[in-house]
Amino acid sequence: MELNRRSLLAAIGAGAAAAALGGCGTGTSTAGSADGPAEGEITLLTPIYEGADGKTLLEQEILGGFRKKHPKVKVNVDYTTYAQLNEKITTGLAGGLLPDVLMMGVGWIPPFAAKKAIAELPEKLASAHDYEKRVLEPSRYDGRLYALPVVLDTRIVVYRKDHFAAAGIRKTPANWAELRAVAKQLTKDGRLGFDPFSIDLRQCWETFLFANGGRLFSADGKKVLFNNARGVEALQFFKDLVKDGSSDYAKKTDLGAPSNIQTGKASMMMSTSALWNQLKDTNPELIEGDKVGAFILANRKPAMLQGGTLVSQSASSKHPAAARALVEHLATPESILGAAKQRGSVPGLKDLNDTTYVKENKFVDLSLQSMGDACSEGGTAAWMEIREKIKPTLEPAIVGGQSAKDAIAELGRLAQAAIGRM
Amino acid sequence: MVAPALLHASLWIGLPVVASVVLAFTKYDVLTAPQFVGLDNFRDMLDDAVFRKSIVNTVVYTFFTVPFGMALGLLMALALHTGLKARGIFRTAIFLPQVTATVAIALVWLWIYNPRNGLLNALLAFLGIDGPAWLSSTTWAMPSVILVGIWQGIGMKMLIYLAALQSLPKELYEAASVDGASKVRQFFSITLPLLKPATFFVLITSMISAFQSFDQIYILTDGGPANSTTMMTYEIYKSAFREFRVGYACAQSLVLFVLLMGFTLVNRRIMGGTRGHS
Numbered sequence: 001m002e003l004n005r006r007s008l009l010a011a012i013g014a015g016a017a018a019a020a021l022g023g024c025g026t027g028t029s030t031a032g033s034a035d036g037p038a039e040g041e042i043t044l045l046t047p048i049y050e051g052a053d054g055k056t057l058l059e060q061e062i063l064g065g066f067r068k069k070h071p072k073v074k075v076n077v078d079y080t081t082y083a084q085l086n087e088k089i090t091t092g093l094a095g096g097l098l099p100d101v102l103m104m105g106v107g108w109i110p111p112f113a114a115k116k117a118i119a120e121l122p123e124k125l126a127s128a129h130d131y132e133k134r135v136l137e138p139s140r141y142d143g144r145l146y147a148l149p150v151v152l153d154t155r156i157v158v159y160r161k162d163h164f165a166a167a168g169i170r171k172t173p174a175n176w177a178e179l180r181a182v183a184k185q186l187t188k189d190g191r192l193g194f195d196p197f198s199i200d201l202r203q204c205w206e207t208f209l210f211a212n213g214g215r216l217f218s219a220d221g222k223k224v225l226f227n228n229a230r231g232v233e234a235l236q237f238f239k240d241l242v243k244d245g246s247s248d249y250a251k252k253t254d255l256g257a258p259s260n261i262q263t264g265k266a267s268m269m270m271s272t273s274a275l276w277n278q279l280k281d282t283n284p285e286l287i288e289g290d291k292v293g294a295f296i297l298a299n300r301k302p303a304m305l306q307g308g309t310l311v312s313q314s315a316s317s318k319h320p321a322a323a324r325a326l327v328e329h330l331a332t333p334e335s336i337l338g339a340a341k342q343r344g345s346v347p348g349l350k351d352l353n354d355t356t357y358v359k360e361n362k363f364v365d366l367s368l369q370s371m372g373d374a375c376s377e378g379g380t381a382a383w384m385e386i387r388e389k390i391k392p393t394l395e396p397a398i399v400g401g402q403s404a405k406d407a408i409a410e411l412g413r414l415a416q417a418a419i420g421r422m
Numbered sequence: 423m424v425a426p427a428l429l430h431a432s433l434w435i436g437l438p439v440v441a442s443v444v445l446a447f448t449k450y451d452v453l454t455a456p457q458f459v460g461l462d463n464f465r466d467m468l469d470d471a472v473f474r475k476s477i478v479n480t481v482v483y484t485f486f487t488v489p490f491g492m493a494l495g496l497l498m499a500l501a502l503h504t505g506l507k508a509r510g511i512f513r514t515a516i517f518l519p520q521v522t523a524t525v526a527i528a529l530v531w532l533w534i535y536n537p538r539n540g541l542l543n544a545l546l547a548f549l550g551i552d553g554p555a556w557l558s559s560t561t562w563a564m565p566s567v568i569l570v571g572i573w574q575g576i577g578m579k580m581l582i583y584l585a586a587l588q589s590l591p592k593e594l595y596e597a598a599s600v601d602g603a604s605k606v607r608q609f610f611s612i613t614l615p616l617l618k619p620a621t622f623f624v625l626i627t628s629m630i631s632a633f634q635s636f637d638q639i640y641i642l643t644d645g646g647p648a649n650s651t652t653m654m655t656y657e658i659y660k661s662a663f664r665e666f667r668v669g670y671a672c673a674q675s676l677v678l679f680v681l682l683m684g685f686t687l688v689n690r691r692i693m694g695g696t697r698g699h700s
Contacts (some may be wrong), residue, residue, distance in 0.1 A: 087663040090666060093452045094452050094668075112453075115453035116453075249558065249647070250537065250554070250555035250558040250559060251537075251555070252558070254536075384666050385665040385666065388660060392472060392646060392648065392649050395646055395647050396649070398648075399558075399559075399560050399648050400560055400648050410471075
């Protein structure tokens with residue numbers, strides 16, 4: 001055949017179309033058997049174990065123990081952050097280089113399990129340790145186990161006991177009416193009564209939704225349930241706080257910066273248990289002087305958002321036995337305790353409830369006592385798309401003039417469309 | 423000699439372009455094989471208020487960064503074209519933002535804009551002004567991002583104008599001086615017309631660059647607050663890498679490509695091509 005411009009372009013077009021339509025589904029291979037000896041070179045993708053301390057903890061202590069048990073397995077670690085995790089997974093899938101073991105967040109299991117990107121784990125692993133009752137729920141999809149929890153990150157309300165005492169407030173708010181009144185009372189001299197915005201807006205609104213008796217999706221993950229009065233009221237509460245002047249979206253603190261509680265610029269704030277570690281490092285006087293406390297948000301019911309990091313096995317791993325062994329090792333009490341200590345997170349194993357770490361960290365202790373009120377985000381195979389829409393869709397109601405009702409309706413429409421595309 | 427270049431262009435430019443066009447008509451989430459969905463992605467785009475907002479934001483960003491950046495670039499090139507002392511240092515200083523990673527630049531600006539302990543609000547406080555939360559305010563976020571865009575782009579524009587200024591024929595200026603034309607008259611009657619090819623080049627490359635702005639948004643604002651700074655490239659990135667909607671992202675890319683092509687052709691028509699002084 002004569003090679004001319006037209007034939008070359010036709011060949012390129014055909015090749016591209018074939019590549020696009022045929023060969024891109026790299027993540028669809030079924031799980032290889034995890035039977036047999038654990039050996040080979042595998043990769044672990046992790047958004048936790050941050051900084052030099054985290055690296056030392058993972059590579060020397062946790063993986064050191066793993067190497068002793070499985071000397072024929074070599075583990076390469078790919079560090080990332082939660083902000084970049086989904087890009088890493090997307091590019092890994094597109095390039096056919098998905099890591100053998102993936103650590104991901106609560107809510108992420110249904111989307112990846114539904115598409116068969118991660119492998120199902122044997123049910124016996126669910127009873128290998130004494131998990132808190134609802135800790136394993138985000139690890140399941142369609143009733144089957146796809147991940148094991150490593151650490152939990154709860155969302156609680158942290159408050160300044162000294163501010164409360166100075167204002168003559170003797171008990172923490174039991175519902176939103178009380179919360180709003182207390183926030184107003186504590187707002188003075190440039191200090192915010194309540195800062196709900198220094199955590200991610202998505203997770204913050206979800207906590208309020210759950211505390212208002214609302215739910216995100218139906219049990220089968222196919223119907224949006226948050227676009228009712230419960231969801232609207234949760235968002236409206238933020239608007240009311242801003243209107244009162246007791247909250248200010250522009251005064252939220254950035255990740256890693258001293259929080260408004262630490263600096264005394266807020267009397268209450270939504271936070272994770274990790275704030276305890278931050279206080280211990282930079283403001284130990286607040287802990288030593290018993291100036292900070294925490295409580296669970298409540299309105300129609302008490303609710304605590306339970307996020308966290310789970311570990312799963314890629315369905316396309318070439319060394320499934322080695323990958324499975326690493327998943328199991330990262331979920332042992334020893335590995336979990338190390339990770340929880342380093343991040344100030346909550347270990348989800350009852351075996352660890354009596355450890356010095358849990359007893360010393362009051363926020364972790366409160367979280368463990370409140371596990372019965374814990375709720376998780378996600379629950380639909382379309383979660384990866386929906387989670388990205390929540391913050392930018394709700395923000396216009398808080399910083400702009402949009403009504404809470406319109407913002408929730410818009411989010412509901414986007415979420416239902418995303419579910420419809422599944 | 424043409425074959426290697428053709429092969430390179432076909433493999434690394436042609437193939438991805440064709441693949442993007444093909445994928446624009448599919449539902450593709452990376453996890454499973456693409457499915458042909460016809461014009462569904464384009465219909466979804468018409469219904470996507472955030473993508474429409476991103477087009478408006480991109481046009482606004484381009485509208486402010488390109489002309490202001492060009493004017494400042496030209497002014498600096500004119501200043502450096504004169505016998506300014508230590509002009510080498512000035513040229514380097516002005517060009518430095520161009521060769522510095524945008525991520526590093528954005529991090530510095532992040533600190534400058536920090537409402538609590540940033541440089542900008544500290545200066546304003548010195549003047550007795552209570553500065554706003556620059557990047558968290560729907561009013562101030564876009565101007566803040568535009569300022570970074572202008573600052574970062576001046577170096578390249580200045581360099582191109584400087585090269586063009588240095589190639590202008592001196593005899594025209596000598597003749598104009600003999601005829602009694604003032605410096606201002608010389609600038610408008612000789613310099614600006616002769617800079618037309620350079621201006622066209624700077625305009626097109628600046629517009630393309632502005633339409634493809636991404637890094638500063640990614641670091642500075644994440645498209646917020648309330649989508650007030652989101653851009654087309656940022657929405658494309660979010661669709662593909664965060665929401666796993668690669669087919670939709672390809673359709674969005676196609677719209678960006680068509681818009682850029684349209685703007686380029688319109689500019690070419692308005693400016694009458696690139697013919698001028700050479």
